[in-house]
Amino acid sequence: MTHEFRTSAGGRIDRSSPVEFTFDGKSYQGFAGDTLASALLANGVHLVGRSYKYHRPRGIVTAGSEEPNALVGIAREKGQNTPNLRAPQVEIYQGLNAESQNRFPSLSFDIGAVNDLLSPLFVAGFYYKTFMWPRSFWQRVYEPFIRSAAGLGKAPTDPDKDRYANYYAHCDVLVIGSGPAGLAAANAAAQSGARVILCDEQAELGGSLLHDATSMIDGKSAADWASETIKALSENDRVTLLPRTTGFGYYAQNFVALAERVTDHLANPDQSLPRERLWQVRAKEVVIATGAIERPLVFPENDRPGVMMAEAGRIYLNRYGAMAGKRVVIATACDTAYRTAVDLKAAGVDVAVIADLRPEPVGVHVDAARSAGIRVEGACVVTGTKGRLRVKSARLGRIRPDGSVTVMGEEACDSLLMSGGWTPNVSLYSQSRGKVVWDEEAGAYLPGPSVQHERSAGSCHGVYGLHAVLEDGYRAGESAARAVSSAAKRPETPSVSGGEAGAGGTLGALPHDRDPSRVRAFIDFQNDVTAKDVKLAVREGFHSIEHIKRYTTTGMATDQGRLSNMNALSVASKSLEKPIPQVGLTTFRQPYTPVTFGTFATTARGEAFDPVRRTPMHDWAVEKGAEFEDVSLWKRAWYFPRPGESMHEAVARECATVRESVGIFDASTLGKIEVVGPDAAEFLNRVYTNPFLKLGVGRLRYGIMLSEAGFIMDDGVVGRIAEDRFHVTTTTGGAPRVLAHLEDYLQTEWPDLNVWLTSTTEQWAVIAVQGPRARDVIAPLVEGIDLSTESMPHMSVREGRICGVPTRLFRMSFTGEAGYEINVPASRGREVWDAxxxxxxxxxxxxxGTETMHVLRAEKGYIIVGQETDGTVVPNDVGMDWAVGKKKADFIGIRSLTRPDIVAAGRKQLVGVLTKDPKVILEEGAQITAEASPALKTPALGHVTSSYYSSALGRSMALAMIADGRDRIGDTIYVPTAEGVVVVEIVSPVFYDAEGGKLVA
Amino acid sequence: MLLISCPYCGVERPEIEFRHAGEAHIARPAEPSKLTDEEWAEYLYMRTNPKGLMAERWRHTHGCGRFFNAIRDTVSDKFVTVYKMGEAKPDLDQLLVEAAQ
Structure with a gap:
């Protein structure tokens, strides 16, 4: 039954190019230019999905991105499956493979449809009412059940193999929507010399002009006029035309995000093309020309496949040559549906009746239908439909003057086209943070005053009728261009015949003569929300539209309620007995339609997700087989396993090597800041707790930096290179934060200080050489520096050369052994390292590697900021009162050190802990208690901050922060774990060489 | 993304170049040690958090690196004006009047 519902001629499809595709495994044929929806309709297929909650059979309703039912999954290769695409937006190509969703085992027989029989149970707020207790069931039972039973397509699990691109663009005028208003606006702006971007979510620019078979513009058909206008725009190099591009997000200061679908419509896309492109456009002026969306009618069984929007029936007919049915009933409250009737009739479709809610429909559109011989019934309403998987007949009723309905009979049909009137599409205006205004006469919310540099054109702000829309478009284009150029001009509005505005429209549920308890009239098709649900929500006390929305889920579908909102609002307003503007309108948010994660991520995936920082010696460590760990953005060598070694064995060997002979360590990631100027010492004296004024040239000092609240923020070693020059080091992760902190005080509190700060983190490669033989190892390479302890003691710095390379040589230690940190220019790091x-x-x-570095420093009780400290620790807590200059009048944080809670007893203090069983290694972060089995809700004494196996001690050891810890040294306390309680003793935090003799050797 | 004007660079740049740095015009006390606990707590923690115009510190971190002050409307997210460090805080009432015109 190929193309059984295809017209014999016409439309914008290419009938000479047949295209084979499959839907749910069955093969069909369409034509190039078809969408999946139009091709299915041409094949007589309306049933395309099952509804979200009741699993009711559903058909194609619209011809646009607001489609609620026809959501399909498109499969390409592995890693290229896309769920939840809207069939009216999917262009077919040879071999397209589409699947319906939310049904099992098949669309025509879906077990989940049992929900439909149980529908009295599934009322508004069903989930909230039913899945309440026991509480633990929510995660384990209810949520998995709901997720599998309800829902849309399945998210793909394979990594996305496509590429996505990103484009920043600037323009004078961005026009969103390329129907008559958008084309006119782009035309006017372009003729004014503006740089214009014109985008449209559809495959072809032109909007409603493409399916207007009767109007004439300048003596040409609407579609021909559109083609000529688009051709002229495309020849203007200041104009960018973007079909298949959705303006999905309107952000601050005319920043508009567009999603361009580049290859999804192609059978064999060029591999060099990205699948989608994110356009981030900064437009001086924006014209919103997004049109209006036809409202469904809310009558019983209005969701049966075959029931469709009247304008969609006209689009499929005139643009794609696809007939919604062969015998059609048209239900309307609005003139525009008459155009559909006339066009269908002209194409040979049997139009059974136009059932118009209005008592006496009149006007040019009605006359046209009548003179085409179409039966028109006024005061006539659809009160139900019949048919299992497709509508077979419509039940009609007569509305009497008192509002009651009497039966008129049934009308056989295979499609029912409906129109409740038009809702201006104010989504983007709303996103621009404009406030919509209720217009009583239009029965619609319209854009209010502009908050940003934008204006709406055409039916998205309630202007209807082709001539008026074109004129409005030219006006908008001219006004946008005038804002950026004085040469703006408005082209003459062309002569138009046809395309007259249609009157009429209705809101909310329609009257009927049936048992209200037994019938359902759907408001939101995608979320299965009925008029009854909205009324129930109001009865149950939900009076704000925002609450009604969330309780019933009306308007929460992928169309954000563009189809359903006004009907839901009207039903709520009647139930609340309040006028619509007092009920309000929910807010439209970005994105306008769903956008793929790929488009948002663009190129920021995998290795490009975050920059990776590597030291000059990185490749050497890779060659040596190092394992790496991530420290902020840096890759740091973690340990260097020899063949067959476990991590534990490697670290034990590395530790022993440093303690017994010598180890070499890449410390290049440490943050480094050059502090220079006549007031450099004074500045450092104010930012560190330690005194710095009297630090001699050539000396190093370990310094602690506090926040103004008194808490340790960072630490590091500072070297005085000259009277006015300091080499400051910070923690690896803290460098940017510290520099910002220093700049802050220098620029804003002490601008009188003459100091310059320069980040030098990546200018220096740093080679730490630590251990008893450190000096022997470097001595032959060093020139111009006397390395003897007398001349260059612990905590000193000298400038000279190493391997002929200029160096700042630090004698310092983070291991407890004597050692050096060799700073050389980064570009020379590798050669010095090799030597x-x-x-x-x-x-x-x-x-x-870093693991051994951690163990060695913990054996010495040296803290790591962020490991022992957590942002609530003051120097005294970690036993570093010695680093706080007692005679200093001021430094950052000084006042906070005497706050009552800082000087109070009971603060956690740094101590060591040893397990009774030397083989047990505590878990870092484990809580510590005073008793072995504390009663519930007993506060912990503290927690383990660092824990390792120490090869120097031949046993495990740990550092911990414990309340009044220093007074508890010698106490036995407990660490409850999942495997049982561990008995530990509190000891001094310095486990190795407590006197420090090794440092100064 | 907002465009923010840097008073030192004299150009509008995208928001990602900037970092917010808290409320403006809260000077560090010259001699913190002389403050009572209450006064120090006030300096450390108490901020105005208005609905409407607010004086804030911003830093052009990925640009010139300078801190500057800005008046931003916390409701609309609009920057009303920016000015250099050390310059007087504008009269917010006057700005409101100008904005209304």
Whole structure:
């Protein structure tokens, strides 16, 4: 039955190019230019989906992105499955493979349809009322059940193999929508010399002009006029035309996001093209020309497949040559549906009757239908439909003057086309943060005053009729261009015949003569919300439209209620006995229609998701087989396993090597800031707790930086290179934060200080050489520096050369062993590293990674900011009162150190803890208690902050923050774990070389 | 994304170049040690959080690096004006009048 519902001629499809595709495994034929929806309709297929909650059979309702029912999954190759695409937007190509959703085992027989029989149970708020207790059932039972039974398509699980691109664009005038208003606006703006971007979500520009078979513009058919106008625009190099491009997000200051679907419509896309392109447009002026959306009529069984919007029937007929049916009933409250009737009739379709709600329909459209010989019934309403998987007949009723309805009889039909009038599409205006205004005469919300540089044109602000819309479009284009150029001009509005505005429209549920308890009239097709649900919500006390929306889910579908909102609002308003403007309108938000994650992510995926920072010696560590860990954006060598070694074995060996001979460590990731100027010492004296004024040139000092609240923010070693020059180091992760902190105080509190700050983190490669043989190893390479302890003691810095490369050589230690940190220009890092490594290797040394560095420093009780501290720790808490200058009058945070809660007893203090069983390694973060089995709700004494196996001690060890810890040294306390309680003793946090003799050797 | 004007660079740049840095015109006390606990708590933690115009500090972090002050409407998210560090806070009532015109 190929093309059984195809007209014999006409439309914008290419009848010489047949296209084969499958839907639910069955093969069909369409033509190039068809959408999936139009091709299915041409094949007589209306049933395309099952509804969200009741699993009711559903058909194609619209011809646009607001489609609620015809959601399909499109499968290409693995990693290229896309769920929830709207069939009227899917262009067919040879081999297209589409599947319906939310049905099992098949569309025509869906087990889930049992929900429909149980529908009295599934009323508004059903989930809230039913799935309430026991509470633990929510996650384990209810939610998985609801998710599998209800819902849309299945999210793909394979990684997306497509590419997505990103484009920033600037223009004078962005026009969104390319129907008559948008084309006219773009035309006017372009003729004024403006740089214009014109986008439209459809495959072909032209909007309603493409299916207007009767109007003439300048003596040409509407479609021909559109083609000529588009051709002229395309020849203007200041104009960018973007079909298949949805303006989905209107943000601040005329920042508008567009999603361009580049390849989805192609059978074999060029591999060099991205699948989609995100356009981030900054427009000086915006013209919104997004049209109006036809409202469904809310009558019983209005959701049966074959029931469709009247304008959609006209679009499918005139643009695609696809007939909605062969015998059609038209139900309307609005003149525009008469155009559909006339066009269908002209194409040979049997139009059984036009059932018009209005008692005496009159006007040019009505006359045209009557003179075409179509039966028109006034005061006539559809009160039901019959048919299982497709409508077979419509039940008609007569509305009497008192509002009651009497039976008129049934009319056989295979399609029912409806129109409740038009709702201006104010989504983008609303997104621009404009406030819509209720217009009583139009019976619609219209855009209010502009908040941004935008204006609406055409039916999206309630202007109807082709001539008026074109004129409005030219006006909008001219006004947009005038805002950016004085040369703006408005082209003459062309002469128009036909396309007259249609009057009429209705809101809310229609009257009927049936048992209200037994029939359902749907408001929101996609979310299965009926008029009864909205009334029930009001009865149950939901009076705000925002609450009604969330309770019933009306308007929460992918069309954001563009089809349903006004009907829901009207039903709510009648139930509440309040006028519509007092009930309000829910807010339209970005995105206008669903946008793929790929488009938002663009190129920021995989390796490009976040920048990776590598040190100059990174490749060396890779060659040595290092395992890496991520520290902020840096890749740091974690440990260097030899063949067959576990991590534990490797770290134990590395630790022993450093303690016994020498280790080499890449410390390049440390943050570095050069602080220079006559007031540099004074500045550092104010930002560190330690005194810095008297630090001698060539000396190093460990410094602590506090926030103004007194808490440790960062630490590091500072070297005085010259009277007016300091080399400041920060933690690896803290460098940007510290620089911002320093700049803040320098610029805003102490602008009188003459100091310059420069980030030098990536200018220096830093090679740490630590261990008893450190000096022997570097000595042969160093020129111009006396390395003897007398001349260069612990905590000093010298400038000289190493391997001929200028260096700032620090004698310092984060391991407890004597050692050096060799700073050389990053570009020379690798060569110096190679030379030093040669000597380290010859001395029996080894490279070590961050894990060994952590163990060694913990053995010494050195803290790591962010590990021992958590943003609530003051220096005294970690036993570092010695680093706070007692004679200093001021430094950042000084006042907070005497706050009552800081000086109070009971604060957590840094201590060591040793497990009774030396083999047990505590878990970092484990809670510590005073008793082995504390009663419920007993507060913990503290927690474990660092925990390792120490090869130097031959046992496990840990650091912990414990309330009044220093007074509890020697106490036995407990660490409850999942495997049972661990008994531990509180000890000093310094486990190794407490006197520090090794540092100064 | 907002466009923010940097008073030092004299150009409008995208929001991602900037970092918000809290309320403006809260000077650090010259001698913190002389403050009572209450006064210090006030300086540390109490902020105005108005609905409407607010004086804020911003930093052109990924640009010139300078801190500056801005008057922003917390309802509409619009920047009413920006000015350099050390310059006097504009009269907000006057700005409201100008904005209304």
């Amino acid at each position: 030093v490594w040669k000597n380290v290797e010859a001395a029996g040394g080894a490279p070590y």
